[in-house]
Amino acid sequence: MxxxxxxxxWIDPPKEKVADDGLCIICKGARRLCGKDRCPLxxxxxxxxxxxxxxxxxxxxGSCPPAVFVGRYGYPKVDIGPxxxxxxxxxxxxDKPEQWVGxxxxxxxxxxxxxxxxxxxxxxxxxxxxxxxxxxxxxxALTERPVDMEASFLHRPKGRLILDDEVQPFGPSARMESxxxxxxxxxxYLERSFYDTDMKxxxxxxxxxxxxxxxxxxxxxxxxxxxxxxxxRRFVPTRWSITAVDDIIGKHLLRTTKFNNTIxxxxxxxxEELDNRWCVLLMPCTWRFELIEAWYPxxxxxxxxxxxxxxxxxxxxxxxxxxxxxxxCYYASRMAVNELLIxxxxxxxxxxxxxxxxxxxxxVGVWNVRENVRAALKTQPFKFxxxxxxxxxxxxxxxxxxxxxxxxxxILSDYKRQRRIExxxxx
Numbered sequence: 001m002x003x004x005x006x007x008x009x010w011i012d013p014p015k016e017k018v019a020d021d022g023l024c025i026i027c028k029g030a031r032r033l034c035g036k037d038r039c040p041l042x043x044x045x046x047x048x049x050x051x052x053x054x055x056x057x058x059x060x061x062g063s064c065p066p067a068v069f070v071g072r073y074g075y076p077k078v079d080i081g082p083x084x085x086x087x088x089x090x091x092x093x094x095d096k097p098e099q100w101v102g103x104x105x106x107x108x109x110x111x112x113x114x115x116x117x118x119x120x121x122x123x124x125x126x127x128x129x130x131x132x133x134x135x136x137x138x139x140x141a142l143t144e145r146p147v148d149m150e151a152s153f154l155h156r157p158k159g160r161l162i163l164d165d166e167v168q169p170f171g172p173s174a175r176m177e178s179x180x181x182x183x184x185x186x187x188x189y190l191e192r193s194f195y196d197t198d199m200k201x202x203x204x205x206x207x208x209x210x211x212x213x214x215x216x217x218x219x220x221x222x223x224x225x226x227x228x229x230x231x232x233r234r235f236v237p238t239r240w241s242i243t244a245v246d247d248i249i250g251k252h253l254l255r256t257t258k259f260n261n262t263i264x265x266x267x268x269x270x271x272e273e274l275d276n277r278w279c280v281l282l283m284p285c286t287w288r289f290e291l292i293e294a295w296y297p298x299x300x301x302x303x304x305x306x307x308x309x310x311x312x313x314x315x316x317x318x319x320x321x322x323x324x325x326x327x328x329c330y331y332a333s334r335m336a337v338n339e340l341l342i343x344x345x346x347x348x349x350x351x352x353x354x355x356x357x358x359x360x361x362x363x364v365g366v367w368n369v370r371e372n373v374r375a376a377l378k379t380q381p382f383k384f385x386x387x388x389x390x391x392x393x394x395x396x397x398x399x400x401x402x403x404x405x406x407x408x409x410x411i412l413s414d415y416k417r418q419r420r421i422e423x424x425x426x427x
Contacts, residue, residue: 001311001312001313001324001325001326002310002311002312002408002410004309004310004408005305005307005308005309005310006294006307006308006310006400006404027039034298034303034304035297035298035358036298036358036361037358037359037361038359038361039361040361040362043105043106043109043361043362050110050113050114057156058152058153058154058155058156058174059150059151059152059153060084060086060116060150060151060153060157061086061088061148061149061150061151062084062085062086062087062088062091062148062149063085063087063088063089063090063091063146063147063148063149064082064083064084064085064091064140064146064147064148064149064181065083065085065091065092065093065094065095065096065115065146066082066095066140066141066143066145066146066147066184066220067082067083067084067094067095067115067140067220068080068081068082068083068137068140068141068220068223068224068238069081069082069083069117069167069170069238070124070223070224070235070236070237070238070241071119071237071238072237072238072239072240075124075237076123076124076125076126076234077121077122077123077124078121078122078124078235078237079119079120079121079122080119080120080122080133080134080137080224080235081117081118081119081120081137081173081176081179082117082118082137082140082149082151082179082181083095083115083116083117083118083170084115084116084118084149084151085114085115085116086114086116087114088148089146090146091146092145092146093111094111094112094114094115095115095168095216096214096216097168097216097365097367097368097370097371098214098215098216098367098371100367100371101273101371101372101375102273104274105274105360105361105362105364108169108364109169109362109364112168112169112170112171112364113169113170113171114171115170115171116151116157116171116172116173116174117157117170117171117172117173117174118151118153118173118174118175118176118179119173119174119175119176120133120175120176122134122235124225124234124235124236124237125234125235127225127234127235133176133179134225136179136181137224138194138224138225138226139181139183139184139186140181141190141220141221141223141224141226142186142187142190142191142194142221142226143184143185143186143187144184144185144186144187145184145185146184147181147182147183147184148181148182149179149180149181149182150179150180150181151176151178151179151180152176152177152178152179153174153175153176153177154174154175154176154177155174155175156174157171157172157173157174158172158173158174165300165301165327165328165329165363165365165366166239166242166243166327166328166365166366167238167239167242167365167366168364168365168367169362169363169364169365187208187213187217187221189207189208189211189213190208190213190217190218190221190226192207193207193208193221193226193227194221194226194227197229197230197231198229198230199227199228199229200228200229201222201227201228201229201233202248202252204221204222204227204228205218205222205227205245205248205249206248206249206252208221209249209252215245215246215249215370216367218245219238219241219242219245220241222236222241222244222245223235223236223237223238223240223241239328242328242332242365242366243327243328243331243332243366246328246331246332246334246335246366246370247331247335249335250331250334250335250338251319253335253338253339253341253342254287254319254338256342257287257338257341257342257346257347258286258287258317258347259347260341260345260346260347261345261346261347262284262285262286262346262347262348263282263283263284263344263346263347263348264284265284265383265384265385266281266282266283266284266383266384266385266386266387266389266390267280267281267282267348267381267382267383267384267390268280268281268381268382268384268390268393268394269282269376269377269379269381269382270376270379270382270393270397271372271373271375271376271379273372273375274359274360274364274368274372275356275357275358275359275360276354276355276356276357276360276368276372277354277355277357277397277398277399278352278353278354278372278373278376279352279353279393279394279397279398280337280350280351280352280353280373280376280377281350281351281352281353281390281391281394282337282348282349282350282381283348283349283350283351283387283390283415284348284349285348285349285415286317286347286349287316287317287347287348287349288314288315288316288317288349288350288411288415289314289315289334289337289349289350289351289411290312290313290314290315290350290351290352290409290410290411290412291312291313291314291324291326291329291330291333291334291352291354292310292311292312292351292352292353292354292405292408292409293310293311293312293326293329293354293356294308294309294310294353294354294355294356294400295308295309295310295311295356296308296355296356296357296358297358298358298361299356299357299358299360299361300356300360300361300362300363301356301363308400310400310404310408311325311326312326312408312409312410313325313326313330314409314410314411316411316414327366328366329366329369332366332367332369332370332373333352333369333370333373334350335370336370336373336374336377337350337352337373337377339374339377340377349411349415351405351409351411351412352373353394353398353400353405354369355398355399355400387412387415387416391405391406
């Protein structure tokens with residue numbers, strides 16, 4: 001992994017001085033002292049206010065998308081529970097990130113901050129003794145369509161709004177006294193693995209994926225101890241399950257793609273969404289992969305910086321043995337690239353370049369990377385005969401110059417330095 005900081009003024013000088021910590025109370029979302037065009041606190045506030053009058057009660061009734069959440073703090077003693085909106089109807093889109101590409105930050109926050117999290121404490125490794133609540137959560141995780149549900153809380157839902165670059169955001173929470181949910185039809189392949197206590201969790205994930213089950217649905221099932229060999233099943237924190245499923249599927253696809261013939265040209269897939277710019281470079285060589293992220297000042301993970309923070313992780317043909325420091329986005333994007341390679345029966349080297357600009361004011365989850373890389377790879381690529389030609393195109397659509405991408409990149413630096421068999425053919 002490399003990490004560098006670029007000076008910011010050579011690209012697009014900030015309109016105002018970046019605020020020091022603690023000035024939010026002075027700014028109050030109006031003076032833009034942090035330099036952002038829009039106040040992320042106000043985005044959250046307005047989304048919360050739309051549903052606040054509907055959740056100001058100890059009893060809540062609505063249609064669960066269905067959605068569940070498993071916490072990670074204190075593991076193996078963790079909080080589990082449903083995510084429930086205060087209204088009825090077809091709420092399925094509220095927990096299907098596969099359908100969110102093209103939606104604005106406001107639309108996403110409106111959906112997600114309307115979900116109230118009910119919490120019950122269990123032992124993730126010994127959950128059977130927690131009784132019926134575990135069964136109900138598992139049933140929700142396996143259900144295909146929204147389920148009408150009622151929940152009673154110990155107090156009115158409140159608390160901080162959850163924002164995380166790994167998990168989708170959601171609204172306030174409260175400890176539950178009880179819940180009652182209607183019955184719904186289980187997704188068939190998730191149901192099959194639930195009752196097959198001899199099937200390994202990895203096999204269950206791959207079987208469901210290959211039969212068209214949405215990744216977001218697989219992640220819920222994986223998280224709620226509905227997969228795996230009997231006696232070894234565990235509740236897995238939602239944050240961990242998202243990356244685990246992406247990694248399992250990605251490695252499964254790689255077992256095939258890395259031994260395919262290579263593509264015949266250099267390709268660039270260009271995509272822009274939520275003030276993120278993407279260039280996915282595919283090269284005619286054996287498998288290697290890299291994700292490079294450039295975070296501008298006034299973005300989520302560089303809120304008060306004076307420069308552009310660039311971070312990367314990569315692997316060569318033999319893969320990696322340590323966890324990518326860039327987090328779940330690495331595994332989500334690697335999986336997306338291999339979906340394309342599987343569909344073409346090819347292999348390639350892949351370098352994903354991402355610029356997160358100031359309009360990306362708040363994190364919305366790792367789905368943003370998975371689904372937007374997927375979307376990019378569905379577009380018509382720009383094709384080139386050389387790496388220099390491909391990088392010249394990158395130079396024309398990205399703010400950061402091509403020289404910087406190459407110098408930061410472990411893959412591109414190695415690729416330009418190493419000689420390949422075809423080089424010797426023309427000596």
